[in-house]
Amino acid sequence: MEGLIEEGKEIMQEDGAPAVVDAALIAAAQRVEHYEMAGYGCVRTFANLLGYEGAAALLQETLDEEGGADKKLTELAETVINVGAEDGGEEEGEEAAPSNGRAEPKTGRKK
Template sequence: MSLDSLHDLYVDELKDLYNAENQLLKALPKLAKSATAPELKAAFTEHLEVTRKQVERLEQIFTALETSPKGKKCKAMEGLIEEGKDVLEEDGEPAVIDAALIACAQRVEHYEMAGYGCVRTFAKLLGYEDAEALLQETLDEEGEADKKLTELAETVINLEANDAEGEEEGDEDDDEGGDEPEVPPKRGKTSPKAGSKK
């Protein structure tokens, strides 16, 4: 496809998102099945239903454009899903695997938020008000999903993963005072300054 106008770019990016969402529809059931925490299983299952609605919205937009949504493969989503598959093949503590699954899922959410933010802005500039509203709705849902995953990580999953690690270390270090909290190392002057790469 030749990108000669913002409209061309808009359609190209929409096709990329359409393919990304369809890849995700296949991946989410596997993530839900592999998660051990009931709350995480529920979050993945819920997002599967949300993703189906997001695909329908994209199809609405393509119908209005009188264009097929097919014809592009989202390589970024393919890579993100591959990383998730790698986690599913790992052995380890269930809580730690759950924490890794959340990390993978949040990478996906952030990628989608970036993509939907761009096409929403393109729709606005091109005067596609209905599409802009639909894309904003999806963007809001992706942001909400990301917040839910963060809350789940911070209140349940990461804590359990940390406890699992602590139990293993405690068993090994019983004779060495392993119960004492570890003091994080101080940052030296060699650490990069925030905002130094602009």
């Protein structure tokens, strides 16, 4: 989990186009959600197996909430963020990335 959080912090420090950074942040947030969902799902199953129905029900509620958060992140990504990131996050006056998704090679030296 610490690695996932650190990854998110690193993404926030990136200098990329805002839409591209936002898309990366959503992906990082979803990795955290999935990690949490795996944990809650396992513990809920153990609670059921051990006969702790009340605890299992509470864990299921939490699992459902985490799933809802993941769904909202997916909807946000699909309807807003990834649409902006798809074109390289270009802003007015910026050039779009080549259609193959790769940066053009730079020629010459920096002065």
